[in-house]
Amino acid sequence: MMFSGEYIIFLCLALVALAGGILMLSLSKVVHMVVALVFTFVSIAGLYVLLSAEFVAAVQILIYSGAITIIMLFGIMLTKHNDQTFPHIKRWKKLLILLSIFLFAAVTFRSISAVPFDGQATGLHEENTKQIGIELYSTFIIPFELTSVLLLVALIGAIILAKKDDEEANESEQ
Incomplete structure (x- = not known):
């Protein structure tokens, strides 16, 4: 089976997004969590580029990876808190979290694989910023x-x- 470049890039971006999300949940320092979240935001922007939604990708980078992350860092720096590590999670809780992640992934995969993708979408790549504006300000x-x-x-x-x-x-x- 031959993999296309787009498929390989998708897998890499999806892995970075998943790793960033898992790291955000498992790291103990809040600033490190925010950095992991930035990796997730940027990889999701890359997925938007693969979907030919360049405007949404640019907004993702500007708003989430930029503004929201800066606001979160300012909030962390300006509030009084002790930057201590969280108490260690028990082993059975970690296994339950891992089982939940795999169960969610299995349900999501099954749901997506059940969707019939009949034809190639046309017209989605043309003037997508204009289409977003029309939908946003009308519907x-x-x-x-x-x-x-x-x-x-x-x-x-x-x-x-x-x-x-x-x-x-x-x-x-x-």
Whole structure:
């Protein structure tokens, strides 16, 4: 059986994504977890490129690998916490986690293999950024706007909570 270059790249990116996810769950230091998460984000962006969704891949790199990771690192650095290792997970819990991962992979593989892939999709590679924009601002305009309102409420809530913490810190100093 001959493997194409696209298939080999897919396997490499999928392995990096899985390894990053597993490392994120199994590492003990929070900063190392964030670095493992970055590997997962970047490999998922590579998978988007393989699917000819270059715009989504660029957004994945800019938003998740860049902005979200920086926000997580700032959150880690600006909060008071002891960077101690987590208590050791018992052996039977590790085996249960491993069994759950393999069970999930088996169910996912079976579900995907049951889908009939009849024909080659045409037109997906043409102007995909334009297609995303049309769908986003026509079909999905209400969820898009609700998401922006939700993010605004979260931002206002974070400002209020930060202001309360600042006021309590000033009162305790006096």
